[in-house]
Amino acid sequence: MNIKKRLKAIGQDSIEEFVAYCDKHSQTHTAVFKKEEVALMVLLAGSPRHWNRPQEIEKSTIKVESFREEMGDLVNRYKFFNGQLEKAKTVKNLVEVAKARLHTAHGPLSMVAGPRSKGVKISEELNILAMQEYMEELYQSGENVFNDMVFEEHLQRLKDEGEIYNLLNDFYLPLFESGYIKKMFFMKDWRFSTGATLQQQALIRLGGIKRIYQTDTVQA
Numbered sequence: 765m766n767i768k769k770r771l772k773a774i775g776q777d778s779i780e781e782f783v784a785y786c787d788k789h790s791q792t793h794t795a796v797f798k799k800e801e802v803a804l805m806v807l808l809a810g811s812p813r814h815w816n817r818p819q820e821i822e823k824s825t826i827k828v829e830s831f832r833e834e835m836g837d838l839v840n841r842y843k844f845f846n847g848q849l850e851k852a853k854t855v856k857n858l859v860e861v862a863k864a865r866l867h868t869a870h871g872p873l874s875m876v877a878g879p880r881s882k883g884v885k886i887s888e889e890l891n892i893l894a895m896q897e898y899m900e901e902l903y904q905s906g907e908n909v910f911n912d913m914v915f916e917e918h919l920q921r922l923k924d925e926g927e928i929y930n931l932l933n934d935f936y937l938p939l940f941e942s943g944y945i946k947k948m949f950f951m952k953d954w955r956f957s958t959g960a961t962l963q964q965q966a967l968i969r970l971g972g973i974k975r976i977y978q979t980d981t982v983q984a
Contacts (some may be wrong), residue, residue, distance in 0.1 A: 848917045854927050855934045857913055862935075866910060866944040873910045873944050874902065876962040878951030878978075880916070898951055898978065910945065912936075932962045940966060945973055952978045 786879050814881060844847045851951050866873060876899055879891045892913070899909050917936060928935070948967055954960040954977075 767923050769883050828836070851913070852918055852922070855919070855922055858918060858922070859935060859938045862912070862915060862939055863942055864865065865943075866939065866942060869908065869910065869944070870919055871908045872946040874940075874947035874949060875912060875945055876902070876949045877957070877963045878954045879957040880913075894953075895951065898949070903951060907947070907949075909949075912939075931959065932966060936963060937966060940973060947976055949972045949978045950975065954978075 775901070843864070845861070849858070852858045852861065876895060878898070879894055880895065881888050881891070889967050899911060906967065915935070919928065921930070948963065950960060950964065954964070964975065968973055
């Protein structure tokens with residue numbers, strides 16, 4: 765997921781504000797971390813609904829400290845991936861980056877569909893937070909979830925530049941047809957999302973990808 769959106773979803777406006785918050789709630793001083801390390805900590809931190817608990821802050825910062833010797837490779841891969849997104853000039857470029865990520869992932873993959881910019885929630889941030897928490901639930905149940913939210917900022921950029929005419933056909937359909945995605949989880953409010961509705965219709969036409977709805981029990 766985009767770092768800025770992740771920070772916003774947990775009530776922080778910047779990496780610096782996040783560092784100050786962690787230092788206030790944790791004995792581990794995150795100010796000694798590089799910016800890339802702090803960004804990685806945001807991604808490792810788990811569900812944002814637990815962030816008001818000091819022990820969760822402590823746990824996440826300790827986790828990053830334990831990775832510090834191996835952090836160089838992780839940070840380089842993180843920076844490389846973000847660099848690929850930044851350099852993308854066409855939606856085809858983004859599809860290539862996404863397929864490369866799918867190819868290097870382990871095991872059968874799943875995705876989540878539901879409201880983002882619109883829906884029954886009062887803001888985009890709440891939609892994003894709800895989706896994050898559902899993804900976290902799926903992770904905990906053993907699902908290997910491909911998080912397409914990290915592409916949102918760049919999909920919007922290309923859309924604004926006139927490079928994307930149909931998000932489903934131009935970006936998502938090639939991913940569905942790649943064979944890597946085996947399941948699609950639909951959130952409870954998915955019918956309020958035009959995008960999720962179109963994705964469901966596409967999956968019905970394609971076949972081969974199991975559709976699971978949030979009202980169903982998520983089993984490990």
